[in-house]
Amino acid sequence: MISFLLSIDHHFMSFTRLTITIFTCLAVLSVLSSCNSKLLTRGKYKVKKYQKNKPFVYFNQINVVNNKLSKDSLSVLKSGLETQLDDSMRVIVRQRWLLFKRIENPPVFDTAYANQSARNMQIYLKTMGYYNGKVTIDTTYIDSVHKEDPDRLQIRAATIFRVNTGPVFRIDSIALIPNDSNRIQILPIKELTEQNGSQTFLRKGMPFSEELISREMNRLIELYRNNGYYNMNRDAIYADVDTTFLALLDPSLALDPIRQFEVFQEAQERRKNPLINVYIRTKPKLKDSIFRQFYNRNIVVYPEYKGGDNIDSVQYIDSVRNNITVRFQEGKFKPAFIRRNLRLRTDSLFSSLKLNQTADELNKLNVWQVIRIQPKLVPEDSNAIDYDVFMIPYKRFTFSANVESVFNQVQSGLTTAGNLVGFGVTVGLQDRNIAKQGIQMNNTLRGGIELGLPPINSGLQATELSFSNSISSPRIPSWLFTRKSRRWLNRKTFLTSSISFIDRNINQNGLFALTTASSTFGWQFQTPGNAIWRISPVNVEYVKLYDLSQSFKDQLANNVFLRNSFNQGFVLGLGAASINYTKRFQNKKRQNHLSALRLNFEESGALAGRLKNAINLFDEELFEYVKGDAEFKYQIISPATKQERWVFRAAAGGGFLYDNDTSSMPFFKQYAGGGPNSMRAWPLRSIGPGASIADVRTGRNQFFSRSGDMILEANVEYRYNILSIWPNTLILRGALFTDIGNVWNFRNQSNIGNDTVVFQLKNLYRDLSVSVGTGFRLDFVGLFLIRVDVGYRLKNPAYPFAATNAGWRIPQLNDIENLFSRSTEARTWRYENINISLGIGYPFQW
Incomplete structure (x- = not known):
C-alpha cells in the first residue's frame, strides 16, 4: 500500500485531488491483486503437461462488438459467452504463491471444437435477446515457443472470437395466460394473474432475455401454488415469443397507400430497434386437476x-x-x-x-x-x-464446557503486544423445553485469570468471574401489539440477566476493579415486510468502579476525558427503554445490489427520573439520557464473477445526558472508534474525541480509553478472491479499504473552552480521520473466516499531527525502513501510523 503512495506530491494538500489520488491508487492495487486471466499474453504463463508436437489451446479472446452496452452489461455478456466454450477449448489457469500462474494439461487444439464453441455462443446470444447476433472465429494464431530445444517445444494456439450482437430485441406487448382457446378452467388463474399483474418482472421496452422470462414463469407458479393450485408446476406453462410485425399482415393495407407508407416506415424503424411479443400460456390438454384449487x-x-x-x-x-x-x-x-x-x-x-x-x-x-x-x-x-x-x-438438557488461553508476546517487528498469558474456563447449561412449551433457558458461568510473565509485570494481574442467564419464550402478547401479530415470524419474549466482577488491580499493581450488572426484558419479531424488531420496555444496568490503583488515579487526574468517561452509575429505562429495527432490501431491477438499514433508540430515566426525590438511589446515581444511532450498508456484487464486490457503510449515532451538564455520557454507553470493525488504522478506543491530543507511546502494555458521545463513520471496501486453496472449502480472499470518521463529545461544563473534543460543523474537516489499507481473509467456507487488516493513518486529526498539513500524513520513501527496524524511533513511527487488526468474520456483517 505504502509503495504505491510514494509518488504523490506531499506538498499538495488539496483535499479533492488527494482523494482522487487515493482512490486511483486503490484501483491500481485492485487490478494488480485480483486474478484477471481473461487474456493470456505470450510468455506470461508457464505451461505444464502439454502434448508434444501438437498445437494446444493457450488462450481464447472474445471481442464483443456493441458500443451501446454498459460496463456491467458487457461484463455479464462476456462471462456468459465464456461458459459456451466447448470443454476441449477451455483453458484452466492455476495460481501458485499468489503471483505465479500456469496452465496444466491444456487440451489439443481442434478447429471443430472452436467452430462448436462459436455455434454455442450464437445460441446463447438468442437467449439474451440478440436474435440477429453473429459469432465468427476472427483469427486463430498458432505459434511455436522454444524452437531451439525440441524437448521444450510448445505449439500454442490462440483463438479470437468476434461477437457481433446486433441490436437487442425489446419487449413490446405482453400477455400472461391469455385464454385463446376459451377453456373455462383457465379463467380462475387468469383472473388471479391479472389481480397480481403489478408484481410482474416484464415491462414494455425492457431488453428480452430467457432468464427474465424464466423468472416471470417462476413467479406465476409461486403465485398459483400459494393460492391453492397444488398440482401447478413449470411443466404446465410455456413462453411463446413472436417477432412478427402484425401490421404487415393486414389485408386491407393494399387499399390504403398512406397507411401502407406509415407501416413500411414503422417496419424500417423496427429493424433498427427490433421488438418482440411475449405470451405466457398454459399448455393444451392439461389434466383438470392442474386447475383445481386444494x-x-x-x-x-x-x-x-x-x-x-x-x-x-x-x-x-x-x-x-x-x-x-x-x-x-x-x-x-x-x-x-x-x-x-x-x-x-x-x-x-x-x-x-x-x-x-x-x-x-x-x-x-x-x-x-x-x-x-x-x-x-x-x-x-x-x-x-x-x-x-x-x-x-433434541435432548432437553445440554451441558458444555470450554477452556481457553490467550498469550501476548513481547513487542517485535510490526506488532505491539504485552507479555501476558490468560486462562479461562466457561461452563454452560441449556434447557430447551421448560413447561413443555419450548421455553429455553441458557446459563453460563465463566472464570478467568491473567498472569504476567517475567521480566515485566510478573505474577497475577487480573481476575474475572461472570454469570449470565437468558430465558426465551417463543410467543409475544398479541393483545399488546395487534391481532395480526399472530402471523408475524420469529416471535420471542426474552429476559436476559448478567453480573460480572473484574479485578484488574491485584495487590494495588494494576488499574481498577469493576462490577457490572444488567437485565433486559422485551420482545422480538419479524413483520411480513421482513423487518426485524427488538423492543425492550425494561432495561436495567449498573456499573460500579472501585479499588483504583494510584497509577490509574493519576491517569484520571491528568486526563479530563478519561475522568469524565469513567463515570459509574445506574441505567433504568422504562416504557421505551430500547427499540431496534433492522431490514434488508434487494433491488428488484438489479439483483446484485443489496442494502440493509438498522435503527436503534434507547433511553434511561425518562420515567424513573421523575422519582428522584422519592428514591435516594435515583437521585445520586441514575443516568438520564437519550441515545440513537443508524447504520446503512450497501453491497454491489460483480455480476460477472459473483466473487468481487464493493461494500459501502455509513453510520451515525449520538447520546445526550440531559440531567447533568458537567459530565458526558456514561463510558459504557459511549461510542468508541478503532479496532477491526471500525477505523482499522487505529487500535480499539484509541481515536478521538475530535482533535484531542494523541496518546504518547509509553510501552508494551498501553491502555486506550477514548470514546465519545457521538460518532460519524463511513467505510468503503473492495473484496476479491486471491487463491482457491481447496475449492469450495478453503479460499484466500483479499480486500482494499478506506475508513473515514471519528467520535466527539457534546458541549458541557466539563469541556467549555476545549473545542478540540466538541463536535462543531465548522471543524468537521479538521476532525475527520482517514485511513487506507489492505486485508487478507482465510475463508473456511460455511464455517468461519479469519482476517488480518493492515491500516495506514492517512489523515490523523489528533494533535500534534493536526497542526501540520491538517493532519494529512503522506508516506515518504525513507519510511520503508521504519516498517522493519527495531529502533525506538521506528517503533514510535509504527505506533503513530500503522495498525494491524485481527478479526473473525467480515467487517460490517451483512
Missing part, C-alpha cells in the same frame, strides 16, 4: 417422533382441535404450543409459502433436530390435502 383438511403432528417408527404400530395419545391432531407417547410438549407455531391452517387454501414458513418457524424454535412435513392428497375428497408432520426432538 384446501387443507387435517394436520397430524408427531412431536416425539423417533426416526424409523412405524406410526401404525405405536400407541399414541391424541389431542384434537380444529382438525389439528397432536399425537403423543410421553407428553413432552403441550398441544397448544405445537398449534401456535404452525403456519398451516385447516380449512384454508393450500399455500406453498405457508408450508415453508411452518418448517422455518419450527426449526427456529431450536427444540427439534429434524422436521419433515409430508402433504398427501385425500382419495375420498378430490380437493383436499392432509399433512403428516414428523419431528425428532
Whole structure:
C-alpha cells in the first residue's frame, strides 16, 4: 500500500485531488491483486503437461462488438459467452504463491471444437435477446515457443472470437395466460394473474432475455401454488415469443397507400430497434386437476417422533382441535404450543409459502433436530390435502464446557503486544423445553485469570468471574401489539440477566476493579415486510468502579476525558427503554445490489427520573439520557464473477445526558472508534474525541480509553478472491479499504473552552480521520473466516499531527525502513501510523 503512495506530491494538500489520488491508487492495487486471466499474453504463463508436437489451446479472446452496452452489461455478456466454450477449448489457469500462474494439461487444439464453441455462443446470444447476433472465429494464431530445444517445444494456439450482437430485441406487448382457446378452467388463474399483474418482472421496452422470462414463469407458479393450485408446476406453462410485425399482415393495407407508407416506415424503424411479443400460456390438454384449487383438511403432528417408527404400530395419545391432531407417547410438549407455531391452517387454501414458513418457524424454535412435513392428497375428497408432520426432538438438557488461553508476546517487528498469558474456563447449561412449551433457558458461568510473565509485570494481574442467564419464550402478547401479530415470524419474549466482577488491580499493581450488572426484558419479531424488531420496555444496568490503583488515579487526574468517561452509575429505562429495527432490501431491477438499514433508540430515566426525590438511589446515581444511532450498508456484487464486490457503510449515532451538564455520557454507553470493525488504522478506543491530543507511546502494555458521545463513520471496501486453496472449502480472499470518521463529545461544563473534543460543523474537516489499507481473509467456507487488516493513518486529526498539513500524513520513501527496524524511533513511527487488526468474520456483517 505504502509503495504505491510514494509518488504523490506531499506538498499538495488539496483535499479533492488527494482523494482522487487515493482512490486511483486503490484501483491500481485492485487490478494488480485480483486474478484477471481473461487474456493470456505470450510468455506470461508457464505451461505444464502439454502434448508434444501438437498445437494446444493457450488462450481464447472474445471481442464483443456493441458500443451501446454498459460496463456491467458487457461484463455479464462476456462471462456468459465464456461458459459456451466447448470443454476441449477451455483453458484452466492455476495460481501458485499468489503471483505465479500456469496452465496444466491444456487440451489439443481442434478447429471443430472452436467452430462448436462459436455455434454455442450464437445460441446463447438468442437467449439474451440478440436474435440477429453473429459469432465468427476472427483469427486463430498458432505459434511455436522454444524452437531451439525440441524437448521444450510448445505449439500454442490462440483463438479470437468476434461477437457481433446486433441490436437487442425489446419487449413490446405482453400477455400472461391469455385464454385463446376459451377453456373455462383457465379463467380462475387468469383472473388471479391479472389481480397480481403489478408484481410482474416484464415491462414494455425492457431488453428480452430467457432468464427474465424464466423468472416471470417462476413467479406465476409461486403465485398459483400459494393460492391453492397444488398440482401447478413449470411443466404446465410455456413462453411463446413472436417477432412478427402484425401490421404487415393486414389485408386491407393494399387499399390504403398512406397507411401502407406509415407501416413500411414503422417496419424500417423496427429493424433498427427490433421488438418482440411475449405470451405466457398454459399448455393444451392439461389434466383438470392442474386447475383445481386444494384446501387443507387435517394436520397430524408427531412431536416425539423417533426416526424409523412405524406410526401404525405405536400407541399414541391424541389431542384434537380444529382438525389439528397432536399425537403423543410421553407428553413432552403441550398441544397448544405445537398449534401456535404452525403456519398451516385447516380449512384454508393450500399455500406453498405457508408450508415453508411452518418448517422455518419450527426449526427456529431450536427444540427439534429434524422436521419433515409430508402433504398427501385425500382419495375420498378430490380437493383436499392432509399433512403428516414428523419431528425428532433434541435432548432437553445440554451441558458444555470450554477452556481457553490467550498469550501476548513481547513487542517485535510490526506488532505491539504485552507479555501476558490468560486462562479461562466457561461452563454452560441449556434447557430447551421448560413447561413443555419450548421455553429455553441458557446459563453460563465463566472464570478467568491473567498472569504476567517475567521480566515485566510478573505474577497475577487480573481476575474475572461472570454469570449470565437468558430465558426465551417463543410467543409475544398479541393483545399488546395487534391481532395480526399472530402471523408475524420469529416471535420471542426474552429476559436476559448478567453480573460480572473484574479485578484488574491485584495487590494495588494494576488499574481498577469493576462490577457490572444488567437485565433486559422485551420482545422480538419479524413483520411480513421482513423487518426485524427488538423492543425492550425494561432495561436495567449498573456499573460500579472501585479499588483504583494510584497509577490509574493519576491517569484520571491528568486526563479530563478519561475522568469524565469513567463515570459509574445506574441505567433504568422504562416504557421505551430500547427499540431496534433492522431490514434488508434487494433491488428488484438489479439483483446484485443489496442494502440493509438498522435503527436503534434507547433511553434511561425518562420515567424513573421523575422519582428522584422519592428514591435516594435515583437521585445520586441514575443516568438520564437519550441515545440513537443508524447504520446503512450497501453491497454491489460483480455480476460477472459473483466473487468481487464493493461494500459501502455509513453510520451515525449520538447520546445526550440531559440531567447533568458537567459530565458526558456514561463510558459504557459511549461510542468508541478503532479496532477491526471500525477505523482499522487505529487500535480499539484509541481515536478521538475530535482533535484531542494523541496518546504518547509509553510501552508494551498501553491502555486506550477514548470514546465519545457521538460518532460519524463511513467505510468503503473492495473484496476479491486471491487463491482457491481447496475449492469450495478453503479460499484466500483479499480486500482494499478506506475508513473515514471519528467520535466527539457534546458541549458541557466539563469541556467549555476545549473545542478540540466538541463536535462543531465548522471543524468537521479538521476532525475527520482517514485511513487506507489492505486485508487478507482465510475463508473456511460455511464455517468461519479469519482476517488480518493492515491500516495506514492517512489523515490523523489528533494533535500534534493536526497542526501540520491538517493532519494529512503522506508516506515518504525513507519510511520503508521504519516498517522493519527495531529502533525506538521506528517503533514510535509504527505506533503513530500503522495498525494491524485481527478479526473473525467480515467487517460490517451483512
